[in-house]
Amino acid sequence: MYATLARGVVRHPWWTISAWLAVAAIVGFFGPGLSASGDQADFLPSHYESVQAGKVQETAFAESGGGSAATFVVRRRDGAALTGADQQLVEQVAGQLRDKAIPHVSEVQASKATVSENGLVQLLQVTVDRPQSDPGTEEAGRALRAAAGLLFENTDLTAGMTGDVGIVIDAQDAFASAEQVIALATVVLIIVLQLLIFRSPVAALLPMVTIGVLVFVSVKLIGIAQRIFDLTAEQSVTVWVTVVLFGVGTDYILFLLFRYREQLRTGEDPRTALIHATARVAKVITSAGAAIVIAFSTLAFSSFGSFKAQGPALAIAVAATVVTALTLIPAIVSLLGPKVFWPSTSWQRQPRARASAKLSDLIVNRAGVLAAAAVVVLALLSLGALRFQASYDYNAGLPQDTESAIALRDLQRGFPVGALNPTSVLLVSDTGQPLDEAGVDSFRSQLSGVDGVGQAGPASYSPDRTIAKISMLLDHDSGSPEAVDTVADTLRPTAHNAAPAGTHALVGGPTATFADIRSAVNQDYSLVFPLAAGLTALVLLALLRSIVAAVLLMVLVGLSYLATLGASVFVMQDGLGKDGIIFNVPIFMYLFVVAIGTDYNILMVDRLREETRAGHAPAGAARLAIRHTGPTAVAAAVILAGTFSSLTLAGVALLAEMGFAVAAGILISALLVSSLLVPTLTVLMGRGFWWPARLTPAGRPQPMAGSDPDGPPEPAADRPGDESTVGSGDARDRR
Known part of the structure; x- marks a missing residue:
């Protein structure tokens, strides 16, 4: 075929x-364009509590409307406390923004109630009647930013927009910029490496x-x-x-x-x-x-x-x-x-390729020692995987010089860290009767005592008073591991148990969404990891027709993944001092290491089998495979790792973390596993590596130059030369 x-x-x-x-x-x-969203809640199934809470809140509270929030954080340029005149100006600007009737802007609010207790900042809050993923949200947000910038331009005040709308806009700009940087870096890198190789x-x-x-x-x-x-x-x-x-x-x-x-x-x-x-x-x-x-x-x-x-x-x-x-x-x-x-x-x-010849001799002659050393290195790196900590803080992953990031830091000068993204606890009547106010107050009091909750706001009621909403300000950033643990492990159980008879509680908001994402992702890990490994093993089995080879290669791939995750923990959590690694890095890292790592294994094992079928003993087959295929695998791995490394230039934590992790996994798979462990195992195990397949010599001569083969060419026997390593070769051959 x-x-x-x-x-x-x-x-x-x-x-x-x-x-x-x-x-x-x-x-x-x-073909249409891609459909993309930056709102993580868009990706959760409807049975999760945060999704249900969002639907109840959208139905019961008119101000929610299924829309998005844009929050302008206003402060004095000199850093002093806001004066009465400053606060009056903020309210005046709010009215002017309201009068502009910007499409999709449903409400603009600013009052003395939005001034921080220390008087350093004041919030100007805007509601957009579209969800984060809707193009109209971006249009409204950019129009609001431009208008507010002009209105505050010649005053003593400065305002920065954050909240859902501001973060979505800055995220879109960051990813657009990242795409350009990554594309340029990738193109330059591939051209340079291809020039060095060929x-x-x-x-x-x-x-x-x-x-x-x-x-x-x-x-x-x-x-x-x-x-x-x-x-x-x-x-x-x-x-x-x-x-x-x-x-x-x-x-x-x-x-x-x-x-x-x-x-x-x-x-x-x-x-x-x-x-x-x-x-x-x-x-x-x-x-x-x-x-x-x-x-x-x-x-x-x-x-x-x-x-x-x-x-x-x-x-x-x-x-x-x-x-x-x-x-x-x-x-x-x-x-x-x-x-x-x-x-x-x-x-x-x-x-001449002396380097690859010496390397192949070393690997074959010291197969046991090198195999043991490689396994020890992989095992030591794997220890770091035990301390992996997931992070859900997308805001911290965006460039910190954006307007939304700067405004968020300004907000924290006067408000609790969780003020921008409060957790909403909804108390819902099961009987359709109005809620008892005393019972709601008692419920709120119990919530305020939960460890990790900084403040419980006053209850607000739906028009029919069958639903009460309490905004909880947490002690940590909404996407931090501590905040997610607070909601999942303490706040939710407390809310469920403390709900008065005839009612039930729902916990929603960004942190609750992250807690549900964690549950969904952990469930997916338990399904995707074994499924991907099993199907990849079937591909290897179909290609190699060897149970032993397929099982050993999958074990090595699994060890490569653990080593890659451990190396990422050592670098990102220990070296860079991050609280955790973005939650979806491990699953994509796993898939890249399993799939692309298998690429190099297939390349090496196919050549080992080819040379074995040509009649070479295991040691001779390994020498030829390392000389001919080793340089190809190394060159390919360097290029692929380099393209993923370009993600670290993006300025977006998710891409940078993924880029480093996948690049490390590719190099570990290609250098330690495919180019070293795989050939040493064939030397140590001999033909047992291929059990139950029996690789008999093909017996057909290599077609002569200029012939027209009727089938796939059989491999030639040992040749006088071999492929060069990257950048090697006789200087006389360089033109």
Whole structure:
């Protein structure tokens, strides 16, 4: 099958390219844009208490309206306490904003009641009648910011907008800026590394042209899937698609070019060499891509909507990358021929590659010692995973020089830290009769004594007095681990138990939403982790037909994940002093390490099997696999880790943490596991590694240069030379 595909693509490149571009044009023209949201509550199933509380509050209290809050924090420019004239000016500005009748702005309030006790700040509160994810919310927020800026411009006061609306706007701007920075950094990094590897601007530009178009097509395909299945992803989905496609796509191009160069060095003519190379790597790319697609597709079974949308979106993007790598890339290389390596002529001769030869000898001769050392390193890193702490504080993850972040710090000069995002406790009558005021006061009194609650506000009632709302100000930021623990472990149980007879209590608000997200995510972890591991193991079993190899590789992948999580804890929590790591980092880290780490395992194991079937003993097969495939795996890992490392430049904590974690996981998987542990295990276990498969020598000679093979080429026996390591090779070959 792979040989047939390779012959068809290589022999008919123009037809292949035309068909690919036609499909891309149709998808690009008819495909809708992505649907993204920054409101985490949008992703929770309806049975969670915070969602139910939000619906009750929206129905019972007209001022909620299912809308969003914009809070202007006003202070004097000189930092002094607000004067009576200052407070009067704030109320005057509130009236002027109200008179502007900005679309979707339903209410503007400011009074002496919104002045802090120390008089340093005053709040000007605005209600927008649209949810956070609605485009109208952003439009209203930007109009409010512009208007307030002009109204306070020539006064002694300054005002910054925070709250739901301000944070959403700044988050959108941060992600848009991050996307540009990451795209630029990724492109520059890939070009530089490709130049170092192949010393060819043509090879360096090949991923830029093809994957650049692929990103556009993939985004449209994801948009189509979102429309069909009614899914909404997080704001970071475009950033992730860009990074994953450039990283994984460049890896697959690298697999092909390394193998193509190797085939050319055996003396085959360019077309035959490309057919052989494409047929050989097509199996690896298909299996590796299937592992990634399957791993991310398991998120479709998640209860948390963000995972449910994000995983399949990335799976679609990777599937499109596999198709591109098996069709468009070989077709373009077929037209270019060896000129893809221009101006270098190193493809015409075997490099000395002393470094890779010495490394392969060391790994084979010291297999037991090196394997034990690698396992010890992984085990020590894994210890950090025991101290992992999840954080839900998205606000702290945004750049701290934004208007909403500065306004939030100003607010804390005069109000409790939880004032911006209070936790709402609703007491609901089960009988339809008005609530007893004395009972509500007693209920409120019990809530105010909960450890971690800074203040319990007065109760407000629905028009029919069947529902009472009490705003709770917590002692910690709404997304901090301490605040989430307070709501989940103490406030909620207290509210449920203290509700008078004939009533029930619901706890809502941002922190309650985070507590429910934690429950949903933990539930998803218990489902997605084993499901992704099991399906990936089936891919390995189908490829290798070896139970022992598949089980051992999955054990190594699991150890790689724990080591990666531990390294992230050591760096982020211990080194950088963070309270915790953003809650969704571990699951995406797991999927990337399982899926992409399996890529390199597949690349190495497939070569080990190829050389074993060619008649080499385990030690000889390991030497050849390390020499030929080791440089490919290392180069691919460096490029992929580099693309993910570009996320650390984004200025957004979620992306920076994810970028570091995935980059670390890729390097651990490629360097310690695929390039070291896997070949040492085959040396130590011999043919037992492949049980129950019996790898008998293929017995078929390598096709002569210029021949037209009828099937996938059988591997050549030991060759006089091997692939060079990154940047190595005879200086005479450098052009």
